[in-house]
Amino acid sequence: MIPMTRRTVLQLGLLFLAVPYAMARKATPEAMAKTATPDWTFRLVDAARQQIGVTTLYDPAYTRIPYPGGDVAQDRGVCTDVVIRAYRRAFRLDLQKLVHEDMLGDFAAYPKGWGLKSTDPNIDHRRVPNLAMFFERRGASLAVSDDPADYLPGDLVTQMLPGNLTHIAIVSTNRSAEAPERPLVIHNIGQGAREEDTLYVFRRTGHFRFAPTYGVSIFR
Secondary structure (H helix, E strand, O other), X not given: OOOOOHHHHHHHXXXXXXXXXXXXXXXOHHHHHHHOOOHHHHHHHHHHHOOOOOOOEEOOOOOOOOOOOOOOOOOEEOHXXXXXXXXXXXXXXXXXXXXXXXXXXXXXXXOOOOOOOOOOOOXXXXXXXXXXXXXXXXXXXXOOOOOXXXXXXXXXXXXXXXXXXXXEEEEEEEEOOXXXXXXXXXXXOOOOEEXXXXXXXXXXXXXXXXXXXXXXXXXX
């Protein structure tokens, strides 16, 4: 979700119908068993949740970072950084490298909204439309459903915020205190990494379930 002004972030904060993490109601073991969710999804959610209280700032500034394995300072980032860091922490799977290599192989397949004529490993993987295209090309796309039961822990959901700002979040294992059937999401939408009840606050534009694939473009 880059770029985004501080003023816009503060304005979006007024729109939240969020439930604080402390109020989240954990899903029961029985409910989780019914979903037959693979173990890797819980590792991903846990890796995302570990960012809460560490990443406390929303900072969309363009930053030169190492490649592969590059990252901005841990106390800051954007929505995509939550996803990137979760896959790295849980599986040592580097979306910076994966996206960069896929874009090198078929640059024409990726969005051109930024006027770029070549890849940029500093920022390509940190843009929501690029991540969405990568997941789609890997066969990870699922239907955008209105049924909360279709969104399992570890699923990735892209959204459109006011002002046509793109966003991505990770579906949590926890549920809304107001509507127990509705999962929370872990994301950074303007105030650092948080776990909130915003899956249905903003229009959903994509739904992905990207299982880690070991031995392919991971850290070496």
